[in-house]
Amino acid sequence: MGSQAVVRLPVTRAKPGRPFDVAIVGASIAGCSAARLFAQAGARVALIERRPDIAAYKVACTHAILSSATPTIAALGLERPLEDVGAVRTHADFWTPCGGWIRAPADAPRGYGVTRRALDPILRQLSVDTPGVELFAGQTAVGLLSDDGRPAGVEVAGAHTNGRTHSIRARLVVGADGRESTTARLARVPGRVRPHGRFFYFAYWRGVQPRTNRIRAWLLDPDGVSQFPSEDGLTLLAVAVHHPRLPEFRSDLEGAYARRISSVPDAPDLSEAQRVSKLIGKLAMPNVMRPAAAGGIAFVGDAALATDPLFGSGCSWAFQSAEWLVDETAPALLGGGNLTAALGRYRRLFRRRLALHHFLIAEFSSGRRLLPAERALFRAASVDASVAAALEQVVSRRRSPLRLLDPRLAPSVVLAAARSGR
Ligand SMILES: Cc1cc2nc3c(=O)[nH]c(=O)nc-3n(C[C@H](O)[C@H](O)[C@H](O)COP(=O)(O)OP(=O)(O)OC[C@H]3O[C@@H](n4cnc5c(N)ncnc54)[C@H](O)[C@@H]3O)c2cc1C
Structure with a gap:
């Protein structure tokens, strides 16, 4: 994969006295998506990223993007740039020892196959080019500001400032700073850790x-x-x-x-x-989930939920959680509504959409063997198109795992279990 030139952006300095509407820590998938969508809603956004290079990308990622994220990718205006760079529109097929291949239906919505080396700079540039977004590149969040106990912005330090920091004031602080979220540590919002065995x-x-x-x-x-x-x-x-x-x-x-x-x-x-x-x-890579909003601070992407990557959901959830946050909070933030109530709605939506998926993925990530019910389900999905279609909806994370409890699927699964003698 050859090397790329480092492109450094000039560091933006906040104009004193003009608070931002939102300060977002981390300019990767979740942070750049949230920044662009907030700005498109009319917000003034400070996007703070510790890496100085606008072309920086996450290396440790296998970057399958699920079809659950394609509506957000469309809302961001990212479809065309991904097409231009040659991103592959993907379906996912699974092989299991219980019946062999399980094929995604040909008419199922598609995800994307695109390297982070291509995706991250495109998304960051798209975000920076959005009127209202100001990127603070090469700036690390090191503290949180508060007014009367409410979050009021972020304290940042550059690489060559001899320990000097400066303040970026904002009404809403968003942690989009990944699995080891500094924002969460500073805000004292611990995550629940589930063991990981791979x-x-x-x-x-x-x-x-x-x-x-x-x-x-x-x-x-x-x-x-x-x-x-x-x-x-x-x-x-x-x-x-x-x-x-x-x-x-x-x-x-x-x-x-x-x-x-x-x-x-x-x-x-x-x-x-x-x-x-x-x-x-x-x-x-321990599985970590924390409340997606707590103490007046919101978390998106891995900062809210970092789950086992076997099923490739983290990038998609980074896109989607950014959109959920903006949908729930932008009206209150910009229209003078109740921001605390809006953050509560976002926290509950995040939990409703992802907690059960995460619980099952994390539990499977221990490295345990397949359970009899899973074996029967896979066996049925390898021979029955309706079971395969339901399974595809769940593993592409467009539908809840509860979809698999649909009683209409039960006869196929029971039959498959009986045929295999389990
Ligand atoms: C081995 C592996 C394979 C994976 N494969 C897949 C896959 O196939 N499909 C998939 O969907 N997901 C996959 N994932 C998960 C995926 O990489 C993450 O879910 C995704 O990158 C989360 O995006 P994010 O924007 O939330 O966080 P990140 O991409 O981690 O970005 C966090 C950003 O915050 C910045 N930052 C951190 N701290 C600070 C600070 N104090 N101040 C300023 N900036 C800061 C960082 O520099 C970084 O730019 C994989 C993960 C691993 C480990």
Whole structure:
């Protein structure tokens, strides 16, 4: 994947005495989406990012974007730029040991396959170009301001300011600063941590066969392998392995990665393929969820919920939570309404939409084996189009997991369980 020039933006200095409507900490997916949508609603937004390079991107991410996020991507005006950069419109197929392939219906809405190296700079530029957004690049949030106990802005420090800080005042502070959210730490809003039992390694390839616009994911009970098509003919091949196998990877990383990929049924054919990146690993990523609004501060994206990436939901939820926050709070923020009540509505909406998905993903991320009910469901989905369609709605996160309790699906699932003798 070659190197890219560092593009530094001039650091913006807040004009004294003119408070912002919103100060957002973190200019990645969630922060840039929230900044653009708030500004489009008429807000004046300070977007604070510790990295000075506008082309900076998140490396440790396999960047599958689910169809649950496509309405937000459209609302941001991001569809065309993604098309221009060659993003792949994806469906996801799953292989399980209980019945083989489960195919996404051809008419299901599609997600996106696009690298963070392409996505992050495009989204950041789109956000910065939105009238009303001011980017404070190379500035790290180090403190929170308060007036009479209410959040009133952010204290920031640049890399070369000898410890001097300056204040960015705003009516609403948003933490979009990722899994280890400094904003949450400063605001003393702890997250609930659920244990995580997997590690990930991945690399980019060219020339992988079959060439497809479908994500192919193998749920190997308990490991996982995924093939993600992206722009420019790139394919990302990832392995998700449970922790007891870490010594095998430590002693022979290249060999263990290659063996895990080549051992799956219908494995990607790498005979003519070339690896074009180093192997990228992520060994520790506890599942963390905190209230999406607390103490007058809102959290979006990973700052609110960082879940296991096996099912590739974090980027989509970063987009979506930004839109939910703006929808719920912009009228109160800009029209003089009750901001506390609006933040409460956002917190409840976030929880209603994502808590059950997260609970199930996090519980599965322990590295445990498939349960009998899951085996029956996968077996039924591999032979029954209506079960496959319902499952696709859930794993693309467009519908609640409760969708799978639809009694009309039960006969197929029960039959599949009976046929397999489980
Ligand atoms: C191995 C792995 C694979 C993944 N694969 C997928 C996948 O396939 N699909 C998917 O949807 N998700 C995936 N994810 C999850 C996804 O990467 C995250 O959910 C997503 O990046 C969250 O976006 P965000 O904007 O909330 O946070 P981030 O992308 O983490 O951005 C946080 C931003 O805040 C900035 N920041 C932090 N602290 C400060 C501070 N104090 N002051 C100023 N700025 C600050 C950071 O520099 C950064 O720009 C994966 C994650 C991992 C670890």
